[in-house]
Amino acid sequence: MEKSNLTPEQSINVILNAIDQTRERAERNAHRPFLVWGYATIITTLAVWYAIDATLNAHYFFLWFALPVLGCIGMKISFRREGKGEAKTHIERVINHLWMILGIAGGIAALTSWMGGINILYVEALLMACGTAITGLVLRWRTVTLAGVASILLTPLFAVVEGIDRLPVFAALFVVMMVIPGHIIAYKLKRE
Amino acid sequence: MLKELNPLLHSELRLGIMSMLVSVDSADFVYLRTNTGATAGNLSVQIDKLQKAGYITVEKGFNGKMPRTTCRITDAGREAFREYVERIKEYLKI
Numbered sequence: 381m382e383k384s385n386l387t388p389e390q391s392i393n394v395i396l397n398a399i400d401q402t403r404e405r406a407e408r409n410a411h412r413p414f415l416v417w418g419y420a421t422i423i424t425t426l427a428v429w430y431a432i433d434a435t436l437n438a439h440y441f442f443l444w445f446a447l448p449v450l451g452c453i454g455m456k457i458s459f460r461r462e463g464k465g466e467a468k469t470h471i472e473r474v475i476n477h478l479w480m481i482l483g484i485a486g487g488i489a490a491l492t493s494w495m496g497g498i499n500i501l502y503v504e505a506l507l508m509a510c511g512t513a514i515t516g517l518v519l520r521w522r523t524v525t526l527a528g529v530a531s532i533l534l535t536p537l538f539a540v541v542e543g544i545d546r547l548p549v550f551a552a553l554f555v556v557m558m559v560i561p562g563h564i565i566a567y568k569l570k571r572e
Numbered sequence: 573m574l575k576e577l578n579p580l581l582h583s584e585l586r587l588g589i590m591s592m593l594v595s596v597d598s599a600d601f602v603y604l605r606t607n608t609g610a611t612a613g614n615l616s617v618q619i620d621k622l623q624k625a626g627y628i629t630v631e632k633g634f635n636g637k638m639p640r641t642t643c644r645i646t647d648a649g650r651e652a653f654r655e656y657v658e659r660i661k662e663y664l665k666i
Contacts (some may be wrong), residue, residue: 386582388663394584395657398591401607402599407646467596 402467409566416454417556420447422551429547475515482511501550502538512557524561531557581656590653593645601641603627605655619643627652652658652662
């Protein structure tokens, strides 16, 4: 690839090709966190719901601890090295930091809920829906933005539904918020 | 009169490396090798030249047990790239 007598046209082509390749690779896996965390949340939520509904034993709330484990394992498998190296874009860094902050806020809300007084499923759903909408806006993915906004608008359902029945509502919100847009983006990227 | 192009950037491989780094926060050696199609030896030499010019920083570390070299463009590199593109635009009258 080493040449020293580039024409200005060749230089522009080298620059445009390099920028295109980078953008393409950066966007290629962007749907995966939505699918991984969406499915991990749905599986964990339904497991907690089923276990408590079937046994009436509140100890099964500890099943929530499976969520970060499932999510982390899923992310590890999903982003295992493909031998083609890694590049992080500025936007990816912003999105990673956004979800890190939301994750910490969600963790603190979960710990606070042990002391009582807050509707944890409402708070978590609202935080994650805001994260989804912001991610969609930053990445200019209309589907993700709409999914996030739709989820925000659906969160008042937690005021209508009571007790353990909030769990399937929570799982359904994650279908709208993460799983459906994740699959739509995956389909679009595959088609491109 | 048209100004001379920066000779350090006016090479296909070095320009390719800089163009990739200008559009990302960081990229590792394997990524640059895959996307430029260069050999590891040639890429190392060109990265070294860009680093010595202060256009990029190179950080050596590990990803698990595998060694990993991460490259980032510096402010000086970004400015040199911007100037290079400006001069190319002058040449092409765009």
